[in-house]
Amino acid sequence: MGLETFAGAHSSTNAARDVRTLPKAHLHLHFTGSMRHDTLLELAARDGIALPDSLVSGWPPQLSAADEKGWFRFQRLYDVARSVLRTEDDVRRLVREAAEDDAADGGGWLEIQVDPSGYAARFGGITAFLDLVLDAAREATASTGVGVAVVVAANRTRHPLDARTLARLAAQYAGRGVVGFGLSNDERRGTTTDFAAAFAIAGRAGLLLLPHGGELRGPEHVRTCLDVLRPARLGHGVRSAEDPDLLARVVDAGIALEVCPVSNVSLGVYSDLSSVPVPTLLEAGATVALGSDDPLLFGSRLAGQYATMRAAHDLDDDALAGLARMSVRASAAPDDVRARLLAGIDDWLAAPA
Structure with a gap:
């Protein structure tokens, strides 16, 4: 969506269609963070796990990662939520419900991101856990009609050698349900250049390279990610908007930004x-794919991202359809799935509001 397309995005003559029926792809969703709140409460009660008030009566929690202490609180809640996943059926349920929720929000393709290291101890190691997730993804695709693929993500707070191990694991499953390799957690920690070798391994296997960057740190870290990790997409990347020259480079390179408002x-x-700054990104010609990141902690799923951007920036239906098309085109979806979703977007726009 370039400037000429976005210029009409503030038109009030285009009545609003239901964003939940707009076909789209979901490219930024973390594994445990995709869990339904009701499921969290049910699984915790089953095993007598005490949850903090911020995940019960105070849900969704009030969060801020403006400082290290704030990120620690966020990560602690994530770890508590992960601890309720005790059985294979729990994992299958999580993936199925994530696909069901996307289907209800118009999603037709989902790339769910997981670090197998965080679950290995309970599920027999990183390979066994990844096998389980991929099997759950196949089941979810069959039961919901939403194509579910997996992004294996390393944790930047762990040793870079761990990332290489995960990259080799992801490479073994390239073309068999794993479509990308990422790098997540607090981007202010660790040294990004130390992960270049892991990304080279994943890149040689033909996986999409999908590091987080440009959310908690600014344009300088986006530049480092581009120079060192050579991403196809950036997890977040939203702060590219602060540097016009950098943003132009992102646009020229065709790097999609997974923006989670x-x-x-x-x-x-x-x-x-x-x-x-979604309008700034779009006016520069950037590819923007809206994602929900961690609905369990932020309280908003995929369609909510479109609804909030419509309301915050007065985006009309043409602009929202453009965002949905970008999400599909930036995805790893097979050609037939892309064609079906893109045709559905055209039909959504052609239907009466």
Whole structure:
């Protein structure tokens, strides 16, 4: 969506269609963070796991990652939520419900991101856990009609050698359900250049390279990611908007930005939704794929990202359809799935509001 397309995005003559029926792809969703709140409560009660008030009566929690202490609180809640996954059926349920929720929000393709290291001890190692997730993804695809693929993500707070191990694991499953390799957690920790070797391994296997960057750190870290990790997409990348020359480089390289507006505000990156610079990115010609990041902690799923950007920036249906097309084109979806979703977007736009 270039400037000429976006110029009409503030038109009030285009009545609003239901964003939940707009076909789209979901490219930024973390594994445990995809869990339904009701499922969290049910699984915790089953095993007598005490949850903090912020995940029970105070849900969704009030979060900010503006400082290290804030990120620690966020990560602690994530770890508590992960601890309720005790059985293979729990894992299958999580993946199935994530696909069901996307289907209800118009999603037709989902790339769910997981670090197998965080579950290995309970599920027989990283390979056994990845096998389980991939099997769950196949089952979810069959039961919901949403294509579910997996992104294996390393944790930047762990040793870079761990990332190489995960990259080799992901490479073994390239073309068999794993479509990408990522790098997540607090981007202010660790040294990005130390992960170049892991990304080279994944890249040689033909996987999409999908590091987080440009959310908690600014344009300088986006530049490092581009120079060192050579991404196809950037997890977040939203702060590219602060540097026009960098943003032009992102656009010229065709690097998609997985923008997660609600989580950006929840974590204190922006003060409110109207400050999330989606219009700036679109006007520069950037490819923007809206994602929900961690609905369990932020309280908003895929369609909510479209609804909030519509409201915050007065985006019309043409602009929302353009965002949905970008999500599909930036995905690893097979050609037939892409064609079906893109045709559905055209039909959504052609239907009466």
